[in-house]
Amino acid sequence: MKGSGLRIYAIAYLIFLYAPILLLPIFAFNSGTIIAFPLKGFTADWFMQMLANETLRRAFLNSLIIALSSAIFATCLGIFAARASTRFDFPAKTGIMGLIMLPLVLPEIIVAMSLLVVLLAIGVQLSIFTVILGHTLICLPYTIAILSTAFNSLDKSLEEAAYDLGETKWSAFRLVILPLVMPGIISALLMSFTISLDEFIIAFFLAGNEPTLPTYIFSQLRFPKSIPVIMALGTVLVVMSILLLTVAEYFRRRGVARTGGQDHGGFL
Amino acid sequence: MNDTIKVAAPATPARKPKAATRYAELQASKPMIECREVHKYYGDYHALRGIDLTIREGEFFSLLGPSGCGKTTLLRTIAGFEGINSGVVLIDDKDMAAVPANKRPTNMVFQSYAIFPHLTVAENVAFGLRRDPRSKAEKAAAVDEALKMVGLAGYGKRAAHALSGGQRQRVALARALILKPKVLLLDEPLSALDRKMREQMQVELIKLQRQVGITFVLVTHDQEEALVMSDRIAVMFEGQIAQLDYPEALYSRPVSRRVADFIGVMNFLPVTILSEDADTIRVDVEGLGEIDLPHSQVAAKGADDEQPMIGFRPEAMNIFPEGQPQTAPRQNGAVIDEVVYYGDMTYYDARLDEADGTLSAPVRISMRNVFGRDIPDVGTRATVGWSPSSLILFR
Numbered sequence: 288m289k290g291s292g293l294r295i296y297a298i299a300y301l302i303f304l305y306a307p308i309l310l311l312p313i314f315a316f317n318s319g320t321i322i323a324f325p326l327k328g329f330t331a332d333w334f335m336q337m338l339a340n341e342t343l344r345r346a347f348l349n350s351l352i353i354a355l356s357s358a359i360f361a362t363c364l365g366i367f368a369a370r371a372s373t374r375f376d377f378p379a380k381t382g383i384m385g386l387i388m389l390p391l392v393l394p395e396i397i398v399a400m401s402l403l404v405v406l407l408a409i410g411v412q413l414s415i416f417t418v419i420l421g422h423t424l425i426c427l428p429y430t431i432a433i434l435s436t437a438f439n440s441l442d443k444s445l446e447e448a449a450y451d452l453g454e455t456k457w458s459a460f461r462l463v464i465l466p467l468v469m470p471g472i473i474s475a476l477l478m479s480f481t482i483s484l485d486e487f488i489i490a491f492f493l494a495g496n497e498p499t500l501p502t503y504i505f506s507q508l509r510f511p512k513s514i515p516v517i518m519a520l521g522t523v524l525v526v527m528s529i530l531l532l533t534v535a536e537y538f539r540r541r542g543v544a545r546t547g548g549q550d551h552g553g554f555l
Numbered sequence: 556m557n558d559t560i561k562v563a564a565p566a567t568p569a570r571k572p573k574a575a576t577r578y579a580e581l582q583a584s585k586p587m588i589e590c591r592e593v594h595k596y597y598g599d600y601h602a603l604r605g606i607d608l609t610i611r612e613g614e615f616f617s618l619l620g621p622s623g624c625g626k627t628t629l630l631r632t633i634a635g636f637e638g639i640n641s642g643v644v645l646i647d648d649k650d651m652a653a654v655p656a657n658k659r660p661t662n663m664v665f666q667s668y669a670i671f672p673h674l675t676v677a678e679n680v681a682f683g684l685r686r687d688p689r690s691k692a693e694k695a696a697a698v699d700e701a702l703k704m705v706g707l708a709g710y711g712k713r714a715a716h717a718l719s720g721g722q723r724q725r726v727a728l729a730r731a732l733i734l735k736p737k738v739l740l741l742d743e744p745l746s747a748l749d750r751k752m753r754e755q756m757q758v759e760l761i762k763l764q765r766q767v768g769i770t771f772v773l774v775t776h777d778q779e780e781a782l783v784m785s786d787r788i789a790v791m792f793e794g795q796i797a798q799l800d801y802p803e804a805l806y807s808r809p810v811s812r813r814v815a816d817f818i819g820v821m822n823f824l825p826v827t828i829l830s831e832d833a834d835t836i837r838v839d840v841e842g843l844g845e846i847d848l849p850h851s852q853v854a855a856k857g858a859d860d861e862q863p864m865i866g867f868r869p870e871a872m873n874i875f876p877e878g879q880p881q882t883a884p885r886q887n888g889a890v891i892d893e894v895v896y897y898g899d900m901t902y903y904d905a906r907l908d909e910a911d912g913t914l915s916a917p918v919r920i921s922m923r924n925v926f927g928r929d930i931p932d933v934g935t936r937a938t939v940g941w942s943p944s945s946l947i948l949f950r
Contacts, residue, residue, distance in 0.1 A: 442667050444665040444667050445671060447636060447656075447663075448669035448730075450656055450657050451634065451657065452657075452662065452683035453683050466673045467672065
């Protein structure tokens with residue numbers, strides 16, 4: 288059969304990608320404490336333990352706060368930067384944008400270390416706030432990349448038309464530009480939320496004594512008996528991710544349909 | 556100041572302007588837009604080089620020129636999107652220097668139409684009424700009326716992004732006209748439409764303009780569009796107005812070779828000037844022989860290079876198979892090089908007999924096709940008939 292080699296490759300590829308993730312729920316509901324086949328029996332105990340674990344709850348809450356805050360900060364700053372770079376010309380624009388985008392290619396460990404040194408030097412107490420700062424920094428290039436595309440795809444005359452029709456520059460932006468780049472803003476929020484939620488290195492360096500989900504999971508891997516709980520936690524995170532992605536895709540498609548653009552694919 | 560900027564009043568147009576009564580009325584109406592010595596620079600680039608013009612209330616005025624000639628810059632200057640470096644722009648006798656675009660009594664129809672894709676048709680049209688103190692019902696009635704005016708009655712609830720190009724254009728018109736501006740600015744409004752739609756919209760735009768009586772300023776690079784729609788046309792090259800005239804005068808009496816070349820097709824044949832007196836100039840034209848031309852047939856600004864030229868339009872000559880009787884005052888033998896058939900018209904490329912037995916440079920002649928009359932063949936000999944009164948001397 289023509290192309291059967293490629294088909295087998297595609298299937299193998301998908302198995303390699305998703306089989307490990309499928310194992311998460313399987314072992315999360317397995318009553319044995321050892322992560323190995325054969326499975327012993329069905330149990331929801333690990334989920335109960337997970338809910339009862341106060342450190343884990345705290346780590347989860349911390350991660351949520353950090354991810355939400357850095358997503359909002361990075362997206363707001365991203366809106367300013369993307370708007371400025373797509374709409375205006377100013378001296379040293381390329382250089383400035385290059386510097387803002389640099390964390391994208393800078394090794395995170397370097398960013399984390401230098402941030403730690405600076406924060407300690409100026410005497411800032413390590414807390415989830417310092418993690419938010421770090422995460423905002425590394426999320427910013429992603430939000431700018433997404434939002435620049437959104438701003439660039441807009442016809443410049445739209446804003447001029449609104450201005451010409453009697454609006455001020457600000458109300459023209461609010462009434463015309465903002466609604467049209469909203470899908471981009473939502474994408475940027477989700478992207479930075481996800482990046483922040485599973486970011487380990489910066490959180491590990493800058494969180495002080497506060498646990499975040501990734502640092503908590505890492506710390507628990509040393510104790511074999513807590514691994515099933517981690518599996519349960521992983522299951523919850525996977526379900527959450529799928530839900531989030533579905534919501535994001537729904538809004539993205541609605542945005543495309545509303546503005547009559549061609550659907551150039553998205554997350555799904 | 557460059558002397559090519561000042562444009563004399565049309566020197567006795569060869570034909571009367573179309574709707575002469577309309578233009579007489581317009582001349583009596585007050586100036587709506589006045590530009591005086593307007594200069595605009597982009598960095599080192601001198602985009603507008605001393606524009607002087609007066610556009611009258613109720614006039615359909617066109618800025619015509621090739622891309623990069625400054626016509627769009629001039630329009631955006633009037634709209635207030637671009638500042639000027641020196642000079643004055645007056646709209647309705649008020650200096651616009653300190654008035655931003657959103658406070659000017661102008662509205663613009665953009666080349667891309669700039670329809671807000673996230674709003675419905677009615678929301679688009681009502682966009683400029685946001686600060687209007689009228690009640691909701693009154694505004695809705697105004698929107699309905701505006702949509703009716705542009706032929707989109709009942710389209711209010713549709714999503715703007717689902718409209719065709721022609722419909723978007725109409726929404727853009729309704730959105731601008733609902734504010735009853737003193738001046739409507741149109742930036743190449745028809746360039747995105749297909750030919751048929753464009754011709755239809757040209758007629759509709761004229762009707763609409765007559766109906767609302769608002770001053771229209773149109774920017775276009777399409778000379779045909781400008782000729783069809785405008786009361787007057789300013790032809791622009793390199794940031795200057797080369798000629799400002801009625802369409803008929805522009806076509807039949809271009810002031811320079813460059814304008815002649817830009818508007819329609821113009822044949823050029825080199826001439827030798829033999830003698831000149833108070834009434835006429837005697838010239839020897841390649842292919843046409845010796846002719847006496849009155850001074851009224853000399854273009855104001857002449858040729859752009861040294862060689863004097865005679866110019867004439869393709870329809871200024873007739874062409875028939877050799878031997879057929881003709882009534883034209885002057886006749887020449889010619890050889891047909893090319894025949895291009897357009898259905899209603901045929902274009903011929905022909906070379907005229909010279910006195911010494913050689914042939915002239917090719918000229919293009921157009922003839923309306925008549926049923927039952929044969930179209931001369933390529934390679935055959937023909938007789939070309941013409942009249943000295945249709946020639947223009949560029950020197």
